[in-house]
Amino acid sequence: MPRFCVYKPKTSCPECGNPVILDGPVRSLDCPTCFETLRFPPDLWKSLMEDAYDEYASLGWDEGNNSTIFTQGFQLQLQHGRQMPKCPVCREELPIDGIGDDHEGPIYCAACGKRTSSHSAPDWLKRVMPGAQRLYCAATEEDPNGAQELDIPPADKPVMMACMGCGASLGITTESPRITTCDYCQVENFLPDPLWRRLHPVKKRVPWYVRYA
Numbered sequence: 001m002p003r004f005c006v007y008k009p010k011t012s013c014p015e016c017g018n019p020v021i022l023d024g025p026v027r028s029l030d031c032p033t034c035f036e037t038l039r040f041p042p043d044l045w046k047s048l049m050e051d052a053y054d055e056y057a058s059l060g061w062d063e064g065n066n067s068t069i070f071t072q073g074f075q076l077q078l079q080h081g082r083q084m085p086k087c088p089v090c091r092e093e094l095p096i097d098g099i100g101d102d103h104e105g106p107i108y109c110a111a112c113g114k115r116t117s118s119h120s121a122p123d124w125l126k127r128v129m130p131g132a133q134r135l136y137c138a139a140t141e142e143d144p145n146g147a148q149e150l151d152i153p154p155a156d157k158p159v160m161m162a163c164m165g166c167g168a169s170l171g172i173t174t175e176s177p178r179i180t181t182c183d184y185c186q187v188e189n190f191l192p193d194p195l196w197r198r199l200h201p202v203k204k205r206v207p208w209y210v211r212y213a
Helices: 042-054 123-128 193-199
Strands: 003-012 019-021 028-030 037-039 063-071 074-082 105-108 115-120 132-136 159-162 169-172 179-181 188-190 208-212
Touching (some): 003 042
Antiparallel strands (some): 105 115, 115 132, 132 208, 159 169
């Protein structure tokens, strides 16, 4: 019988001290506050994930534990347990029975219609957690926003703002750097917080799941 483990970890940036949400097993991500690239090697994920797997048989459904882990220079706070995959929004159980092992990408909650995702466990994760087969509601390196549906403007519909130097219109998209140079006068424009957050919504801390053999 497969094992379904739930994880809800968080840590803080060692450079600026602000919270960092780990919404899936990824080996690097940028701090949302100071933009420092943080590295999370496979051995860190093994330390974070193995307790839930080892304690699985002693837990009932929807039971779990809290833990604090110090590893690789990070202090990680973790909620983990035994739970079938549930929608990050309405918390109803997801319809995973019809999802094949070759599926990669979006799945939708039957109760509220919100999008989340299902992916095969990456090869590097399988090497440190050999029983890992599939991820649900988790961000991955190929699908960093897969964990939850974010309201991000489409790239073909830029948000317009006026250059602070010459007043020309600047088309700002999710690909624009925080300091954007005007094509007309070459003045550097710092994108204000409301616009930046509109293009890069703050992720909420939501649980994600691993199916083990």
